Each structure stands twice: as C-alpha cells, then as structure tokens.
Amino acid sequence: MSELALISWIRRRLRPDPRVLVDSGDDAAVVRAPRGALLLKTDTVVEGTHFRRASARQIGHKAMGKPLSDFAAMGCRPCFALAAVGLPTATSMARARGVFLGMEALARRFGVRIVGGDVVVTRGPLFVTVSVAGDSGGRRPILRSGARPGDSIFVTGRLGERKHLRFVPRIREGLALNRSGRVHAMIDVTDGLLRDLGHLCRESGVGAELESAAIPRAPGASLERALSGGEDFELLFAARDPGLRGATRIGRIVRGSGLRLDGRPVAERGYEHRFGR
Amino acid sequence: MSELALISWIRRRLRPDPRVLVDSGDDAAVVRAPRGALLLKTDTVVEGTHFRRASARQIGHKAMGKPLSDFAAMGCRPCFALAAVGLPTATSMARARGVFLGMEALARRFGVRIVGGDVVVTRGPLFVTVSVAGDSGGRRPILRSGARPGDSIFVTGRLGERKHLRFVPRIREGLALNRSGRVHAMIDVTDGLLRDLGHLCRESGVGAELESAAIPRAPGASLERALSGGEDFELLFAARDPGLRGATRIGRIVRGSGLRLDGRPVAERGYEHRFGR
Numbered sequence: 065m066s067e068l069a070l071i072s073w074i075r076r077r078l079r080p081d082p083r084v085l086v087d088s089g090d091d092a093a094v095v096r097a098p099r100g101a102l103l104l105k106t107d108t109v110v111e112g113t114h115f116r117r118a119s120a121r122q123i124g125h126k127a128m129g130k131p132l133s134d135f136a137a138m139g140c141r142p143c144f145a146l147a148a149v150g151l152p153t154a155t156s157m158a159r160a161r162g163v164f165l166g167m168e169a170l171a172r173r174f175g176v177r178i179v180g181g182d183v184v185v186t187r188g189p190l191f192v193t194v195s196v197a198g199d200s201g202g203r204r205p206i207l208r209s210g211a212r213p214g215d216s217i218f219v220t221g222r223l224g225e226r227k228h229l230r231f232v233p234r235i236r237e238g239l240a241l242n243r244s245g246r247v248h249a250m251i252d253v254t255d256g257l258l259r260d261l262g263h264l265c266r267e268s269g270v271g272a273e274l275e276s277a278a279i280p281r282a283p284g285a286s287l288e289r290a291l292s293g294g295e296d297f298e299l300l301f302a303a304r305d306p307g308l309r310g311a312t313r314i315g316r317i318v319r320g321s322g323l324r325l326d327g328r329p330v331a332e333r334g335y336e337h338r339f340g341r
Numbered sequence: 342m343s344e345l346a347l348i349s350w351i352r353r354r355l356r357p358d359p360r361v362l363v364d365s366g367d368d369a370a371v372v373r374a375p376r377g378a379l380l381l382k383t384d385t386v387v388e389g390t391h392f393r394r395a396s397a398r399q400i401g402h403k404a405m406g407k408p409l410s411d412f413a414a415m416g417c418r419p420c421f422a423l424a425a426v427g428l429p430t431a432t433s434m435a436r437a438r439g440v441f442l443g444m445e446a447l448a449r450r451f452g453v454r455i456v457g458g459d460v461v462v463t464r465g466p467l468f469v470t471v472s473v474a475g476d477s478g479g480r481r482p483i484l485r486s487g488a489r490p491g492d493s494i495f496v497t498g499r500l501g502e503r504k505h506l507r508f509v510p511r512i513r514e515g516l517a518l519n520r521s522g523r524v525h526a527m528i529d530v531t532d533g534l535l536r537d538l539g540h541l542c543r544e545s546g547v548g549a550e551l552e553s554a555a556i557p558r559a560p561g562a563s564l565e566r567a568l569s570g571g572e573d574f575e576l577l578f579a580a581r582d583p584g585l586r587g588a589t590r591i592g593r594i595v596r597g598s599g600l601r602l603d604g605r606p607v608a609e610r611g612y613e614h615r616f617g618r
Contacts, residue, residue, distance in 0.1 A: 086484060089544075090415070090486075091411040091412075091414040091527075091528060092380045092381060092411045092473075092475075093380065093382065094379070094482050095381065096378065097374045097379040098374060098379070101362055101371050101373065102375070104369060104423055104456055104472075104474060105368070105369035105423070106425050106457060106458060106459055106472055107459050108470065109461075110427055110461050110462075110463045112464050113461055113462055135368075140369070144381060146381055148384070148425075150387055150468055180382060180383060181383060182384050184385045184386075184468075186387045188464060188468075189463060189464055191427055191461075191465075191468065193383070193385065193425040193459070193472075195381075195423050195425075197379065197381060197474060198369075205367075205369075205371050252368065267366075
C-alpha cells in the first residue's frame with residue numbers, strides 16, 4: 065500500500081461541494097461556517113478493541129457512524145468530517161480503500177462531506193479517528209440535562225440486536241425530534257440502556273422508572289441484553305407525550321435519583337469507556 | 342490506567358471558556374461558531390512511526406503542534422481542539438496525563454480550547470489524533486496557490502534543526518503575515534524545504550530559484566539538512582518585498598516550473614506522507 069497513491073485516490077473521489085471553499089490539499093480545509101452554534105465531536109475505533117472480524121467497509125462505517133450518532137443524540141446536523149486512519153504496514157490498497165469507502169458511503173447518506181484527513185502507517189492494529197463538525201440548524205442542541213419529572217421516556221427502534229458494525233445513526237429522527245420541540249433530554253444508546261439512562265438522569269438530576277414489558281426488543285434478544293447490551297445506537301429521550309411516532313414509551317422520569325425497573329431498584333450496567341460523550 | 346479516572350481528571354482540568362456553550366460530557370461539544378469561514382484540520386502521530394524515545398509531554402506537544410502549524414501556514418487562528426488518544430494497555434496514569442498536559446500546554450499558549458476527545462485502549466503503539474477548528478479572523482486564508490512570478494521567497498527562523506518534538510507553531514507570525522496583506526502563498530516546512538517549496542510552486546503554477554548562501558541554517562546544520570531535513574515547522578512564503586521582518590529572503594518565484602538552486606535544477610526531496618495538507 066502506497067500512502068501517496070491512496071491519498072491521490074481519495075482526493076479524486078471527493079466531489080465538488082458548494083460548502084467547501086478550499087478542499088483537501090492545502091494546509092487545512094476551509095468551509096462555510098455552520099449556522100448558529102458549532103458542534104464538534106471525535107471518536108476512535110481500534111481493531112482488537114472495538115471490532116475483530118470486520119470487513120474494511122464495516123470498519124469505515126462504524127468509525128463514521130459513531131460521531132454521527134452523537135449528532136443524532138443532540139438533534140443536530142453533521143456537516144463536515146475529518147478522517148485519520150492508522151494502517152498496519154501490510155495493509156493492501158484494496159483494504160485501505162474499503163475503509164474510506166465505508167466512511168464515505170455513510171457520510172454521503174447524511175449530507176456529510178469528508179474535507180480532510182491523515183493517513184499514517186502503524187506497527188499496531190488498524191485504527192480510525194473521525195472528527196465531525198456540524199450545527200443545530202438554528203435550533204437548540206438537545207442536551208442530556210433537560211429531563212423533568214413527569215416526562216415520558218422513549219426509545220427509537222429495538223434494543224439488544226448487537227448491530228455494532230451495521231447500525232444506522234438516527235440523524236433524521238434526531239432532527240425531527242428537535243423540530244418537535246417536545247424533547248427535553250436525549251442520548252444515544254451505546255453503553256447499554258441502563259447505563260445511558262443513568263447518564264441522562266444524573267445530568268438532569270432526576271430518577272427514572274422503566275417497565276420491562278414495554279422495552280422493544282430485537283428478535284431473539286433477552287431482556288438482559290436489551291437492558292445492558294450496548295451499541296444499539298438508538299435514541300433514548302425524555303419528552304412530553306403524546307404524538308411522538310416511531311418511538312416506544314418505556315417509562316417515566318421521576319423526582320429523586322436512581323433507576324427502577326418494574327418498581328424495583330436496578331443497577332446501571334453496560335459499557336463505559338469514553339471521554340467527551 | 343483507568344480510562345474513567347483519566348477522563349474524569351481531564352474534565353476537571355478543563356477551564357471555563359466563554360466560547361464553549363456545552364462542554365465535554367454531553368454527546369458533542371457546542372461552541373460559538375468562528376467568524377467567517379471555518380477551518381478544519383486533523384493530524385495523527387504514532388509511536389514508532391513519528392517518534393521513538395519521547396516523553397509523554399513531548400508526544401502531546403507534537404500531536405497538538407502539527408495541526409496548529411497548519412493553521413499558522415494559512416495565516417489563520419486555531420480556536421478549538423478535539424483529542425483522541427490510543428493508549429497501550431500497560432500505560433501508566435502518569436504517562437497518560439503527561440500526553441494530555443503536553444497537548445494542553447501548547448493549546449493554551451495559543452488560545453486553543455480542548456473541547457472533547459476520546460480515550461481508547463490499543464494493543465499497539467500509542468497514537469494521538471488532534472483535530473482543530475478555527476477561523477480566519479475576517480481575513481482570507483493564505484493558500485499554497487497564490488505565488489506569482491516576481492514574488493520573493495521567505496522563510497521564518499532557521500532550517501535543519503531537527504526540532505520535531507519541541508517546535509513552536511508559528512501562529513503569531515502567520516497571523517501577522519496575513520494582516521500584512523503582502524503574502525501571496527504560504528506553507529509550513531514539514532517535509533523539507535525543497536519538497537514543500539515544490540508543493541507551493543506546483544499549486545501556484547510557477548517555478549522557484551533559491552540561493553543556497555541565503556538559506557538560514559540552524560547551528561551545525563549542513564546545507565543538505567536545511568534543504569531536505571523536514572520537521573522544521575517554519576513558515577515558507579511568497580510575498581512582495583520589502584518590510585517583512587523576522588523572515589529571511591531565500592530566493593524568488595519565476596515563470597515556468599521546477600526548482601533551481603544557485604542557477605542549477607534541483608530535485609525536490611524530503612518526506613511526503615500525508616493526506617489533507
């Protein structure tokens with residue numbers, strides 16, 4: 065794999081975009097500033113830590129999908145991405161291109177333009193860091209901290225499916241929820257329902273009561289997996305009813321702290337391993 | 342090393358900043374959008390590839406310094422940084438903190454706020470990806486492509502010093518050069534003077550003539566090292582004379598293509614290994 069040949073190939077693939085004023089190739093990319101506030105997020109995936117047997121495209125998909133899912137959880141719009149890739153010395157050109165293609169396909173689906181990056185060689189496992197810049201489209205980002213007693217708790221999709229290499233970030237749902245004006249707090253389910261609901265409740269200074277029978281499970285998924293499996297990348301949010309379609313009501317926000325499941329206290333459990341989310 | 346403890350320590354160190362509306366800890370950071378155009382840049386350093394024997398602080402310094410130097414080369418102002426760190430399993434907390442402290446010290450020196458990041462564990466060598474967002478402060482970014490025949494070629498500082506772990510990005514000089522309104526094209530010297538001048542000339546559609554006696558060399562540096570050593574992180578620019586203090590005139594831009602040294606054609610040489618710069 066020649067880094068120069070890969071870079072040249074990537075540059076040829078980048079399509080003209082009216083938002084991009086100076087493209088990859090100068091010292092930095094220059095783009096039109098997003099409207100209103102600027103949102104920034106970075107995420108890294110490492111072979112052996114975040115995935116094992118994965119195709120190159122799946123790796124690229126996951127690397128791009130993680131920060132995009134964070135934008136969904138803010139109800140905000142991702143616009144531009146920077147992609148840094150560490151490639152083991154023996155990586156074939158086909159595999160290197162595959163990682164880029166996986167990132168690019170998902171980015172394009174949501175109107176995100178890759179505007180720059182870095183390709184480096186490593187003696188270690190493959191890694192990809194994707195950084196995303198975006199805006200709130202004139203609305204306020206939905207934080208984790210706005211849940212209020214009396215809110216209902218909703219989740220999109222179904223939990224426990226273990227779709228960590230093929231999830232679709234809920235960008236459109238997040239934007240629609242923001243437009244609805246009814247959502248008080250939101251997070252994406254990456255560490256497990258109980259863990260992420262715990263984050264949301266702590267940030268909001270509230271407690272939560274869940275009904276196990278209401279939790280939408282993927283086919284074949286146990287309740288335990290739906291509660292703590294992680295990497296669902298669905299949206300979990302606290303909102304006023306009613307009229308929020310496409311999401312399932314699974315409980316309610318209460319005064320106090322801690323989580324209860326079917327009336328009994330339940331421990332937060334799942335994964336927890338990141339800074340800045 | 343506990344990732345959670347490290348993340349908690351990092352968050353406690355982040356100082357309040359009026360530009361930061363939602364800090365690290367939610368799904369994404371929310372900051373005030375820069376004035377005018379938005380600039381974006383990412384760079385990665387990997388142990389064994391970009392450095393070998395280096396202290397933790399030096400690693401952090403270098404990781405932050407590389408994208409900041411790109412902002413200098415655009416004559417633009419870096420504002421916010423995202424830092425993704427891959428730590429080998431056996432990394433001590435002291436070393437992990439040291440990497441962060443190296444990044445933070447350099448960032449703070451230039452008014453850059455770290456607003457988010459990611460800490461992951463890797464079986465491989467340590468790596469750091471820093472992504473930076475900034476603006477042009479109401480001016481136009483200085484590209485590589487604006488050099489014109491008749492321009493003088495200047496370089497800041499001295500070349501050939503091999504200061505790859507302790508360079509200072511020429512942010513202030515870059516901003517001052519942009520304000521001067523006299524600089525037509527600029528690049529930072531990272532791959533070696535001849536290589537980077539070659540980039541600038543190709544992007545501008547011009548050639549260049551250098552005078553070897555005029556090239557400012559670090560004490561003890563051979564001419565060859567000054568010409569092709571790389572990682573000087575000085576600014577190389579094409580501008581109209583006179584009155585540009587703090588920089589040395591080393592040659593001139595001419596019609597045509599290719600580089601000449603003391604009247605003879607000279608090959609571009611140095612390092613070349615990145616995408617997006």
